[in-house]
Amino acid sequence: xxxxxxxxxxxxxxxxxxxxxxxxxxxxxxxxxxxxxxxxxxxxxxxxxxxxxxxxxxxxxxxxxxxxxxxxxxxxxxxxxxxxxxxxxxxxxxxxxxxxxxxxxxxxxxxxxxxxxxxxxxxxxxxxxxxxxxxxxxxxxxxxxxxxxxxxxxxxxxxxxxxxxxxxxxxxxxxxxxxxxxxxxxxxxxxxxxxxxxxxxxxxxxxxxxxxxxxxxxxxxxxxxxxxxxxxxxxxxxxxxxxxxxxxxxxxxxxxxxxxxxxxxxxxxxxxxxxxxxxxxxxxxxxxxxxxxxxxxxxxxxxxxxxxx
Amino acid sequence: xxxxxxxxxxxxxxxxxxxxxxxxxxxxxxxxxxxxxxxxxxxxxxxxxxxxxxxxxxxxxxxxxxxxxxxxxxxxxxxxxxxxxxxxxxxxxxxxxxxxxxxxxxxxxxxxxxxxxxxxxxxxxxxxxxxxxxxxxxxxxxxxxxxxxxxxxxxxxxxxxxxxxxxxxxxxxxxxxxxxxxxxxxxxxxxxxxxxxxxxxxxxxxxxxxxxxxxxxxxxxxxxxxxxxxxxxxxxxxxxxxxxxxxxxxxxxxxxxxxxxxxxxxxxxxxxxxxxxxxxxxxxxxxxxxxxxxxxxxxxxxxxxxxxxxxxxxxxxxxxxxxxxxxxxxx
Amino acid sequence: xxxxxxxxxxxxxxxxxxxxxxxxxxxxxxxxxxxxxxxxxxxxxxxxxxxxxxxxxxxxxxxxxxxxxxxxxxxxxxxxxxxxxxxxxxxxxxxxxxxxxxxxxxxxxxxxxxxxxxxxxxxxxxxxxxxxxxxxxxxxxxxxxxxxxxxxxxxxxxxxxxxxxxxxxxxxxxxxxxxxxxxxxxxxxxxxxxxxxxxxxxxxxxxxxxxxxxxxxxxxxxxxxxxxxxxxxxxxxxxxxxxxxxxxxxxxxxxxxxxxxxxxxxxxxxxxxxxxxxxxxxxxxxxxxxxxxxxxxxxxxxxxxxxxxxxxxxxxxxxxxxxxxxxxxxxxxxxxxxxxxxxx
Numbered sequence: 001x002x003x004x005x006x007x008x009x010x011x012x013x014x015x016x017x018x019x020x021x022x023x024x025x026x027x028x029x030x031x032x033x034x035x036x037x038x039x040x041x042x043x044x045x046x047x048x049x050x051x052x053x054x055x056x057x058x059x060x061x062x063x064x065x066x067x068x069x070x071x072x073x074x075x076x077x078x079x080x081x082x083x084x085x086x087x088x089x090x091x092x093x094x095x096x097x098x099x100x101x102x103x104x105x106x107x108x109x110x111x112x113x114x115x116x117x118x119x120x121x122x123x124x125x126x127x128x129x130x131x132x133x134x135x136x137x138x139x140x141x142x143x144x145x146x147x148x149x150x151x152x153x154x155x156x157x158x159x160x161x162x163x164x165x166x167x168x169x170x171x172x173x174x175x176x177x178x179x180x181x182x183x184x185x186x187x188x189x190x191x192x193x194x195x196x197x198x199x200x201x202x203x204x205x206x207x208x209x210x211x212x213x214x215x216x217x218x219x220x221x222x223x224x225x226x227x228x229x230x231x232x233x234x235x236x237x238x239x240x241x242x243x244x245x246x247x248x249x250x251x252x253x254x255x256x257x258x259x260x261x262x263x264x265x266x267x268x269x270x271x272x273x274x275x276x277x278x279x280x281x282x283x284x285x286x287x288x289x290x291x292x293x294x295x296x297x298x299x300x301x302x303x304x305x306x307x308x309x
Numbered sequence: 310x311x312x313x314x315x316x317x318x319x320x321x322x323x324x325x326x327x328x329x330x331x332x333x334x335x336x337x338x339x340x341x342x343x344x345x346x347x348x349x350x351x352x353x354x355x356x357x358x359x360x361x362x363x364x365x366x367x368x369x370x371x372x373x374x375x376x377x378x379x380x381x382x383x384x385x386x387x388x389x390x391x392x393x394x395x396x397x398x399x400x401x402x403x404x405x406x407x408x409x410x411x412x413x414x415x416x417x418x419x420x421x422x423x424x425x426x427x428x429x430x431x432x433x434x435x436x437x438x439x440x441x442x443x444x445x446x447x448x449x450x451x452x453x454x455x456x457x458x459x460x461x462x463x464x465x466x467x468x469x470x471x472x473x474x475x476x477x478x479x480x481x482x483x484x485x486x487x488x489x490x491x492x493x494x495x496x497x498x499x500x501x502x503x504x505x506x507x508x509x510x511x512x513x514x515x516x517x518x519x520x521x522x523x524x525x526x527x528x529x530x531x532x533x534x535x536x537x538x539x540x541x542x543x544x545x546x547x548x549x550x551x552x553x554x555x556x557x558x559x560x561x562x563x564x565x566x567x568x569x570x571x572x573x574x575x576x577x578x579x580x581x582x583x584x585x586x587x588x589x590x591x592x593x594x595x596x597x598x599x600x601x602x603x604x605x606x607x608x609x610x611x612x613x614x615x616x617x618x619x620x621x622x623x624x625x626x627x628x629x630x631x632x633x634x635x636x637x638x639x640x
Numbered sequence: 641x642x643x644x645x646x647x648x649x650x651x652x653x654x655x656x657x658x659x660x661x662x663x664x665x666x667x668x669x670x671x672x673x674x675x676x677x678x679x680x681x682x683x684x685x686x687x688x689x690x691x692x693x694x695x696x697x698x699x700x701x702x703x704x705x706x707x708x709x710x711x712x713x714x715x716x717x718x719x720x721x722x723x724x725x726x727x728x729x730x731x732x733x734x735x736x737x738x739x740x741x742x743x744x745x746x747x748x749x750x751x752x753x754x755x756x757x758x759x760x761x762x763x764x765x766x767x768x769x770x771x772x773x774x775x776x777x778x779x780x781x782x783x784x785x786x787x788x789x790x791x792x793x794x795x796x797x798x799x800x801x802x803x804x805x806x807x808x809x810x811x812x813x814x815x816x817x818x819x820x821x822x823x824x825x826x827x828x829x830x831x832x833x834x835x836x837x838x839x840x841x842x843x844x845x846x847x848x849x850x851x852x853x854x855x856x857x858x859x860x861x862x863x864x865x866x867x868x869x870x871x872x873x874x875x876x877x878x879x880x881x882x883x884x885x886x887x888x889x890x891x892x893x894x895x896x897x898x899x900x901x902x903x904x905x906x907x908x909x910x911x912x913x914x915x916x917x918x919x920x921x922x923x924x925x926x927x928x929x930x931x932x933x934x935x936x937x938x939x940x941x942x943x944x945x946x947x948x949x950x951x952x953x954x955x956x957x958x959x960x961x962x963x964x965x966x967x968x969x970x971x972x973x974x975x976x977x978x979x980x981x982x983x984x
Contacts, residue, residue, distance in 0.1 A: 190756035194821075197715045199744035199774045208770070212761055295805040296760050355840045456930075470931055500702035501867065502928045505911035509927050527841050530870075530913030534922070557915055571845035573874035575897075575914040582874065584845030588810050 022292055032288035035281035042278060045097035057095040058246065061086030069266050081266040089270055092248060100249040104229045106164045108222050111171035116218050119179025120206055124187055137173045145170035146235060153241040163242060167229050175218060182214045216290045223286040227279035250274050315387045316343035317489055317521050323381035325362055328374060332593045336362045338545035344521050346488065351524045351532040354542035357589045360525045364491050368408050369398055404434060407482035411494040413474035417466040423477050424462025430484045449480040454510060472503035479510065486518050493525045508535055529572055533557055541565050544590050544600035551626040561628035561637035563605045607632045653693030656828060656861060662687040662723035664709050679936045683709040685885040691829065696855065696862040698876030700869060704932050705882040707865045711831045715749055716740060745775055748827035752834035754814035758806040764817055765802040771824040778825060791820040795850060812843035819850065831863045836871060848875060869912045873897055881905045884935060884943040887962060891970030899979060901965055901972035904944050950976050
């Protein structure tokens with residue numbers, strides 16, 4: 001038996017620190033809380049927006065044309081102004097949320113999953129397969145992404161599905177490179193050796209040890225890519241090969257409002273603001289998530305805030 | 310500690326804290342020891358005992374903040390080191406007192422050749438310049454045992470092996486012939502045979518220059534081999550002081566005793582190791598009373614609440630323990 | 641209880657691992673096909689030894705001697721260049737994937753760095769039960785939580801520690817978690833790669849004692865790799881001394897420590913700092929000249945000859961074989977071993 005004094009002393013050694021549940025941590029961080037709430041609001045808009053405000057977003061109302069923000073005579077919906085056809089900006093923004101978010105989110109998720117997967121393979125297995133994957137990625141990356149999108153969408157129809165795929169393809173290389181770089185570093189770590197020595201197969205190590213360490217980084221890239229994709233989509237829509245009216249996205253609204261910046265600045269401003277807030281929230285929340293899911297860093301959020309000694 | 314003339318270095322009741330937003334770490338809580346000219350003193354302690362922080366404080370290398378020296382005094386050749394203007398102290402560094410660190414690769418500038426860095430010492434202290442300084446640098450490299458010094462002076466730190474880099478650091482430290490060399494774990498990262506070479510070199514240089522040395526280490530064997538006097542540190546305090554022979558041969562503090570019992574020996578009885586239970590204390594939340602009491606087999610109720618006194622169990626032997634006499638007499 | 645570490649006592653057994661002619665060369669550089677000379681690091685060159693049931697074989701040497709590489713090849717974390725390692729008659733080096741997995745159940749490892757050997761994102765419970773995830777036939781899933789806690793208690797931790805993360809523990813405690821993980825499969829051999837070098841002095845004894853206790857209870861054989869001669873002396877029954885990829889001396893602990901035959905062993909023992917108030921060691925101190933040669937370019941013949949005070953012309957020719965001397969079982973690779981008439 002192990003000597004008793006040893007066990008007794010061990011009892012003081014590890015501090016009994018109960019971890020806080022994640023929602024408590026969220027409540028303690030006002031910035032992350034606001035970001036989460038904003039994103040929750042966007043989710044609501046995605047789910048019920050077009051059903052609730054669809055009519056107001058499409059009905060023409062020539063008496064309410066080009067109203068600047070703050071005008072409430074025609075109803076509270078015109079609080080953000082209206083466009084040349086009298087449609088409420090607010091309503092259009094809400095309705096556009098669904099398309100915007102779903103296109104952007106689907107593209108970046110697709111890119112992350114495919115890029116991450118290929119990066120894991122390239123990094124861990126390496127050699128021939130890895131080289132092939134990296135060269136393919138280099139080829140994709142060497143095309144200007146907009147040009148690639150234009151070419152592809154011109155040849156195929158500019159349907160939402162194709163749009164998503166094209167956007168995803170242009171984003172894959174960044175996930176791939178980062179994943180591969182991280183995998184190259186992690187696979188040299190001792191705990192990976194330990195798993196191999198236990199008899200762990202490559203799949204086991206990739207899934208259990210390597211992917212969880214790589215995931216947070218990919219998540220961070222995802223939130224940054226979110227904005228990039230939204231703006232790319234707006235560029236394509238502006239060129240007429242992205243979203244086709246009457247479908248609407250924030251990007252398309254920005255594109256459409258560009259020409260009226262001096263007369264009706266609110267046409268492009270508010271959609272742009274919406275894009276900014278969405279990506280900012282996603283960024284803040286992903287930073288917070290990264291810390292929460294890392295057991296080593298989590299204490300930063302859990303410890304009571306003390307003033308300077 | 311031997312009395313008589315002014316000690317070369319004297320540290321008394323030194324207290325050092327590290328403050329960050331959340332908490333304060335009491336790294337050193339009243340450490341005191343002294344070093345006579347020409348002798349080799351060792352500070353023996355494990356990680357977290359405060360020994361390296363003490364050494365950095367003597368050289369005034371601590372970053373304040375987050376560090377803060379909250380009490381005590383450091384006297385070098387009778388002068389108050391902490392009260393001195395920093396510029397004045399810096400001029401004395403290198404010339405009268407020097408330091409060698411554990412990790413030579415981190416301490417040497419990677420973008421300058423080794424010869425240039427040593428020569429820089431002479432240039433910076435206004436001793437020599439140009440060709441003369443370079444010549445001295447090559448001489449020094451030869452003195453510390455680096456073969457083919459003329460060519461190697463043109464090499465960069467990363468081109469040297471660990472042991473050679475340590476020699477380069479030693480060369481830089483002794484370049485101006487200091488009276489005191491502080492060596493912070495100089496051989497911990499080196500192989501045993503290289504360690505022997507380096508310790509040999511240091512002792513040689515000591516004899517030649519008439520230099521005193523403060524050796525900071527956790528290795529009992531190194532202390533026994535090399536040092537004259539030893540101060541044992543635990544949780545930021547010096548818990549025992551005396552000559553090496555006395556302290557290691559007949560310890561008067563439970564920690565020293567427990568350490569000796571727990572370390573495997575190269576000779577003698579090899580069968581039983583008695584580990585020290587528990588782990589070193591959290592320096593931000595020290596237990597009241599004696600810092601060692603949770604792990605001490607002599608501990609009584611008194612030890613939990615009353616800080617232990619300094620007991621002189623023999624001339625020149627001080628132990629900080631309520632039960633020093635008992636431990637000293639083998640209780 | 642202290643183990644009785646005499647050879648021939650109840651701890652001696654039949655060899656369960658026989659390593660023959662292990663060679664590991666690392667090839668670096670030479671990627672371009674345009675004839676750049678690749679460097680070959682001869683990390684391990686013709687190493688052979690036996691490991692007997694229930695014994696501890698200490699493997700000592702300084703950096704670059706190849707002891708860690710020997711461990712890694714035995715675990716097949718590296719592929720050997722040549723040689724055999726017979727485990728119960730089966731060659732580890734030629735085993736296929738399935739057979740290798742079987743073998744890995746019985747040969748486990750604990751690593752030097754307690755901070756790096758545990759995945760910081762997993763709870764202790766997940767870390768210790770990973771062996772059963774990989775080998776599901778060993779223990780039914782419903783028994784895992786209990787067994788994890790049993791293992792934790794047996795290494796001197798508490799049951800509640802299963803829910804903590806590695807960073808909440810000290811170095812010594814993390815090493816224990818690593819030991820608990822290694823013990824989960826009840827291995828026959830435990831490769832200990834410098835298990836206490838990264839720990840504080842006062843904590844080393846705790847882990848050493850734990851390892852000894854485990855060996856006594858379960859009869860596990862250890863390959864104990866370290867550079868600290870005192871710890872190896874304490875833990876081992878037999879000791880092998882390595883220098884620059886070769887074993888230069890091999891024998892029972894008492895033989896090697898009390899009557900070293902190879903000059904390098906002698907120098908190593910004399911260089912190790914130790915508490916000795918008689919002054920004897922100081923008088924007999926051997927300080928080796930120079931540094932360890934690079935494994936990419938080792939001296940011909942006996943690799944120690946560039947630093948050996950006894951080196952002669954013979955030493956540069958054929959490398960000296962590991963040969964027995966007057967004591968049975970005590971072998972040294974030297975043409976002019978200590979305490980013997982010169983062999984030619």
